[in-house]
Amino acid sequence: MRRLLGQIVTLTGKDLRIEARTRQAIGLVxxxxxxxVxxxxxGLSPEQMGGGMGGGIxxxxxxxxxxxxxxxxxxxxxxxxxxxxxxxxxxxSGGIxxxxGDSGGGGGFAATAILWVAYLFGxxxxxxxxxxxxxxxxxxxxxLLAPVDRGVIFLAKLLSNLVxxxxxxxxxxxxAVLFFRFDLSAAPGSFVLVMALSILGFAAVGTLFSxxxxxxxxxGGLLAVLLFPxxxxxxxASTQLLARLFRDGQAIGGLGLGIILAFDAMFLVVSWIVFxxxxxx
Amino acid sequence: xxxHAGLIRLYWALTAATFAATTAxxxxxxxxxxxxxxxxxxxxxxxxxxxxxxxxxxxxxxASVAYLATRQSYWDxxxxxxxxxxxLFCAVVxxxxxxxxxxxxxxxxxxxxxxxxxxLLWLLYVVYLVIRSAVESPSRRAVVCAVYGxxxxxxxxxxxxxxxxxPDIHPGSIHLDPTMKLTLGLFFxxxxxxxxxxxxxxxxxxxxxxxLTWTDEEDVEGQLKESVA
Numbered sequence: 001m002r003r004l005l006g007q008i009v010t011l012t013g014k015d016l017r018i019e020a021r022t023r024q025a026i027g028l029v030x031x032x033x034x035x036x037v038x039x040x041x042x043g044l045s046p047e048q049m050g051g052g053m054g055g056g057i058x059x060x061x062x063x064x065x066x067x068x069x070x071x072x073x074x075x076x077x078x079x080x081x082x083x084x085x086x087x088x089x090x091x092x093s094g095g096i097x098x099x100x101g102d103s104g105g106g107g108g109f110a111a112t113a114i115l116w117v118a119y120l121f122g123x124x125x126x127x128x129x130x131x132x133x134x135x136x137x138x139x140x141x142x143x144l145l146a147p148v149d150r151g152v153i154f155l156a157k158l159l160s161n162l163v164x165x166x167x168x169x170x171x172x173x174x175x176a177v178l179f180f181r182f183d184l185s186a187a188p189g190s191f192v193l194v195m196a197l198s199i200l201g202f203a204a205v206g207t208l209f210s211x212x213x214x215x216x217x218x219x220g221g222l223l224a225v226l227l228f229p230x231x232x233x234x235x236x237a238s239t240q241l242l243a244r245l246f247r248d249g250q251a252i253g254g255l256g257l258g259i260i261l262a263f264d265a266m267f268l269v270v271s272w273i274v275f276x277x278x279x280x281x
Numbered sequence: 282x283x284x285h286a287g288l289i290r291l292y293w294a295l296t297a298a299t300f301a302a303t304t305a306x307x308x309x310x311x312x313x314x315x316x317x318x319x320x321x322x323x324x325x326x327x328x329x330x331x332x333x334x335x336x337x338x339x340x341x342x343x344a345s346v347a348y349l350a351t352r353q354s355y356w357d358x359x360x361x362x363x364x365x366x367x368x369l370f371c372a373v374v375x376x377x378x379x380x381x382x383x384x385x386x387x388x389x390x391x392x393x394x395x396x397x398x399x400x401l402l403w404l405l406y407v408v409y410l411v412i413r414s415a416v417e418s419p420s421r422r423a424v425v426c427a428v429y430g431x432x433x434x435x436x437x438x439x440x441x442x443x444x445x446x447x448p449d450i451h452p453g454s455i456h457l458d459p460t461m462k463l464t465l466g467l468f469f470x471x472x473x474x475x476x477x478x479x480x481x482x483x484x485x486x487x488x489x490x491x492x493l494t495w496t497d498e499e500d501v502e503g504q505l506k507e508s509v510a
Contacts, residue, residue: 225412230433
């Protein structure tokens with residue numbers, strides 16, 4: 001067990017050290033993620049986002065939602081909602097996304113979808129880059145000759161990919177929160193948990209397919225085309241889960257979380273098994 | 282060889298005959314549905330095609346696993362033939378479903394669970410066909426496609442479950458008259474025969490194409506290219 005961990009740490013350390021010295025992937029990926037968020041921001045108005053501003057503007061819904069609470073807080077809610085129209089940030093956080101849900105009904109919670117676009121494209125680039133490192137100078141052949149189990153190579157690659165995607169998420173998520181005034185304050189822990197679990201499954205499949213297509217020519221678009229349809233259950237489940245959490249105040253769990261966990265468990269195991277069949281120098 | 286060709290001809294003649302007979306039953310024998318009207322007759326082809334889509338997906342999965350286990354090109358050819366049929370039948374399901382939706386709900390498309398599921402399933406297997414033409418080396422292509430065929434099939438139940446998180450208007454089960462049930466059951470025969478026939482034909486074509494392209498040399502060439510790169 002100790003030896004296994006040592007091997008994983010060595011292999012992951014190698015990948016991350018290469019990355020730290022060349023900064024090939026992370027710079028590219030973070031800038032791509034930011035660009036995606038900016039492009040979406042140009043096309044979508046804050047009202048379409050369903051969070052932040054949307055919550056502040058929907059004054060009527062906010063008041064309705066508070067009818068069960070004492071009159072004082074009802075007035076507070078109205079006050080916050082009206083000043084929300086002037087786009088003060090306090091008002092936006094005052095009109096918690098629950099208010100947006102009351103009035104919105106059809107209005108979704110766009111934060112997850114926008115972040116997913118950035119994560120998916122950024123992730124594909126990460127998988128390509130960490131695998132491309134192995135193609136140079138016959139590094140993959142050397143790796144395959146090393147006396148380690150192929151499953152360990154998979155776990156190490158997965159770990160490197162996760163670290164890099166975490167770096168991407170750490171920059172892109174705050175940027176999106178800032179630009180779109182996403183209000184994640186209601187349940188930041190659940191948001192991080194759902195996204196982290198989803199990205200784990202995405203990275204498992206991504207690591208497998210990056211190895212499968214690594215020695216092919218047209219890998220640029222190919223990896224994205226392969227990965228996106230496979231990852232759709234994660235996108236649907238996490239968007240629906242988080243929309244319900246932030247719009248309707250429902251706790252995460254049930255079918256949505258089950259799907260994400262099943263995806264993670266199933267594809268971690270399958271990728272780990274199949275990985276050694278697709279590795280070829 | 283000639284008896285073989287004769288058998289194939291007989292098979293297709295039978296398929297065409299049962300297709301014609303069941304189609305006649307749909308229009309002459311079954312009653313017109315009370316609330317939806319004649320458009321409900323789409324159902325007789327809609328459901329068998331949906332079931333046959335899953336059968337084709339299952340064949341892709343089984344052939345992919347068999348390829349990864351044995352590395353024999355036969356399984357790759359079978360998976361390819363089945364993937365084409367999955368896309369074909371799923372396209373029929375989508376198109377007939379859209380026609381039906383237009384008539385029943387007044388809209389061509391809505392993001393309800395089953396419609397979304399059919400669309401995602403169709404996309405999943407369209408991608409399978411796309412990667413076949415994107416990877417040059419035959420041996421590499423077979424591996425990538427087999428891995429994809431394996432993962433994609435395991436993904437299908439997850440996609441199905443995740444779309445169930447969306448609001449639904451699709452009919453779950455329709456009350457069927459006995460004559461309708463009989464016709465529906467019989468309509469499975471020609472559609473399934475079509476599926477099997479096209480699968481075998483596709484497999485035969487793929488086998489012959491592989492034999493013609495002198496696989497061994499191409500494989501060596503592909504491996505050389507890969508080792509140089």
